Amino acid sequence: MYAYTYTRYGNPDVLNHVELPTPTPKANDVLIRICATTVSAGDWRARSLTMPAGLGLIGRLVFGITRPRKPILGTELSGVIQEVGANVTMFHRGDAVIGFPGARFGAHAEYIVMPETGKIVHKPDALRFEDAAAIPFGATTAYDFLVNKGKLSAGERVLINGASGSVGSACVQMAKHFGADVTGVCSTTNIDLVRALGADRVIDYTTTDFTTQGPQYDMVVDTVGSAPWVRTQQALVPQGRMLLIAGSTSDMILGALRARLKGKRLIGGVASESVEVLRKVVQMTADGHFHPIIDRCFDFSQMIAAHAHVDTGHKKGNVVVTLGSPNNTGKDLHSAALTHL
Ligand SMILES: NC(=O)c1ccc[n+]([C@@H]2O[C@H](COP(=O)([O-])OP(=O)(O)OC[C@H]3O[C@@H](n4cnc5c(N)ncnc54)[C@H](OP(=O)(O)O)[C@@H]3O)[C@@H](O)[C@H]2O)c1
Structure with a gap:
């Protein structure tokens, strides 16, 4: 071969x-x-x-x-x-x-x-x-972080940083599917794509820093590593949580403790690569809930x-x-x- x-x-x-x-x-x-x-x-x-x-x-x-x-x-x-x-x-x-x-x-x-x-x-x-x-790669990561690790609930306000990437585009679609109010962050060229994925609002990171807009989100998902905890915490409501799919070593090691001290949560780690999650996301695709x-x-x-x-x-x-x-x-x-x- x-x-x-x-x-x-x-x-x-x-x-x-x-x-x-x-x-x-x-x-x-x-x-x-x-x-x-x-x-x-x-x-x-x-x-x-x-x-x-x-x-x-x-x-x-x-x-x-x-x-x-x-x-x-x-x-x-x-x-x-x-x-x-x-x-x-x-x-x-x-x-x-x-x-x-x-x-x-x-x-x-x-x-x-x-x-x-x-x-x-x-x-x-x-x-x-x-x-x-x-x-598999994008959808199982999105599902595992949003559902298994993040315990996303319908009605929650979720921001996805890096909404046009493999993991981010899956996060936008899945968060919408599970009933969240979704804000996507991407560059200017990807605004239409992220809207088409179902995002309720899109923030262009080349003109706007979402971390300076006040506490608005129950959950912030970083798929880029460009939103360190020290800034992202300002965008989270009390008891809000951050899902660190990509991020700095400092946030990966100390973020959870820093977040707890503020009454919030930072959830990082590696996505579980299980056949159960793969089966779920393939079924979601077959049912038209994920593309x-x-x-x-x-x-x-x-x-x-x-x-x-x-x-x-x-x-x-x-x-x-x-x-x-x-x-x-x-x-x-x-x-x-x-x-x-
Ligand atoms: N923790 C885990 O278990 C796990 C699992 C899978 C993946 N990952 C990690 O997750 C990350 C994303 O993976 P991926 O497959 O989604 O990568 P990807 O498809 O390359 O997506 C990266 C996206 O980041 C966006 N981006 C770049 N700079 C940005 C900024 N400053 N602000 C907002 N968005 C920005 C890009 O969009 P624009 O073109 O619009 O800039 C691009 O679409 C990788 O670092 C990967 O290693 C972690």
Whole structure:
């Protein structure tokens, strides 16, 4: 099979297009032929070792001290089951699936082996492979933070910082779905997109600092790391809570204590990458309550260009890479994705 590997950290040029043996599934594994994958913020961090200030050492411990431990990137995928191990009962050859290797990576390849009890669910027929691949990373993070960690309630006033990104665009849609009053923060070019996602109000961060507008929000979600606790606390009502999906080392370590001292809460940590949450967000997508936003769709041969686009830090939603799925149009799908809204 063909795959993209990297043996040192750096810019997209560290990626190599190589031929490797196709992996063989063990008794409890499935072999998936990948039809579409994405270049996510997780891939960007692991490839470039870009970590929040002060977390460089932790980044090396996670991804590999002197060189990358996992040579193939790719956190999410859609595809077709090619082969099943002797003990596999939940999947059959030919099943269309969505997989979320997440921090285990491995989806920037033509094939991947995953345990049948891993984060794999059947792909709803109505979903295109391109859209299906763009669900797991952003939507499971949004769901886990808003619902499981943040205990979002209907009627709450929620602000999403970074509302046009993969995680942010999912947060806006899910917070609306669960009955919140949603304010999205993005740059000028993304105002229409964030409105179309369902935000009740949009703040342009290039002209307005939401932290100076007074205490208005029950919940502030930072998906960027540009709203430190010391400023964000001013935007929270008494007992308000901040969900720190991306942020500084200082806030990650001391934020919860600082927030408690003010009678508020700061909730950080890592999103749970569970199959239960994956199943929920895929069902939400099938039911029309969530639409993964696709910025651009690249061919597998353009993987390095796809990484370079993500490196700008300004992608809209998700960057998809296709590997010849049955319904691959090869076109820029941004407008197509938006027509769903
Ligand atoms: N804690 C966890 O478990 C977890 C899980 C998943 C992801 N993450 C982290 O979450 C972060 C976001 O991931 P993602 O996939 O959503 O990334 P992304 O798609 O690249 O989104 C980043 C967004 O940030 C916006 N942005 C940039 N500067 C901004 C600013 N000053 N104010 C407001 N928005 C700004 C950009 O929009 P504009 O173009 O409009 O500027 C862009 O759309 C990453 O750091 C990732 O590592 C954490």
